[in-house]
Amino acid sequence: MTTGKPLRADAQRNRAALIAKAREVFDAGEFFDLRFDDFAALAGVGTGTLYRHFPTREALAEAVYHEEILTLRDHARELQATLPAAEALSAFLRAMVEHIHTHHGLARTLSTLMAASTNGLTEGSQALENAVADLVATAAREGAVRADIDPGAVMMALHGIGAAHDRPNWRTEADHLITLVVDGFRPAGEKP
Known part of the structure; x- marks a missing residue:
């Protein structure tokens, strides 16, 4: 096109x-x-x-992938505009787990089809990481999370959660991991 x-x-x-x-x-x-x-x-x-x-199939898959990324990015922005910063970040991470759970077939198909198309994946991943970076930066400015949180590490946690989707107790474990991550965001000395 x-x-x-x-x-x-x-x-x-x-x-x-x-x-x-x-x-x-x-x-x-x-x-x-x-x-x-x-x-x-x-x-x-x-x-x-x-x-x-x-x-090509890959071009169609890339378009679907970009639509998904835009939807997730827009959801992050909506949460950021409507919730306190720490709540927005936590809600987004939990929404990502729900999205992975609900649309696992989509994620698996897209990753298979786009395995050779690193450009399309990189652009999309960067757009999503930028949205996460905005959530993290806002929460850090407000003192709601530690200032040293790296958005790339947050993305790695999300990718790891998605990659482990075939585990028998995935949803429970994923929710627990998000709780651990969110607890780890808190400034030193602040209790959950």
């Missing part, structure tokens, strides 16, 4: 329909059972429209 000029309204709708249908299929873990052309019919568009927007 060319990115030079804005899409017409109908092209935007078609692109959004393709991304929404792909997200649904990825989440259900059915992506590999379909031919790439099948996405056109599932989204109610022509095959030419599919290839005009997304010439």
Whole structure:
């Protein structure tokens, strides 16, 4: 897809329909059972429209990934705008665990499809890390968390949680780990 000029309204709708249908299929873990052309019919568009927007499976996966990242980033900003800083950070981390739990099929499909596409993953990861960095920086400025918290370390914790999703008691362990992380954010001497 060319990115030079804005899409017409109908092209935007078609692109959004393709991304929404792909997200649904990825989440259900059915992506590999379909031919790439099948996405056109599932989204109610022509095959030419599919290839005009997304010439490959990887291009479609990258678009879904970017939509997910934007949704998560926007959620972080919403929490930051509506909650005290420490609560916003904690709520975001817990929301990430819920998102991983609810959309594990999506995460697994995207990571498989985009394994060779480090550029797309790097850009998306950076956007999400920037949102986490904003949450951390605001909480640190307010004295609600330690000033030495590295957003990259927070991202590593989230990635580790996601990577361990196949463990039998994953959800309980993930929630417990987030509690440990949040407790670790507190300034020295402050009790949970």
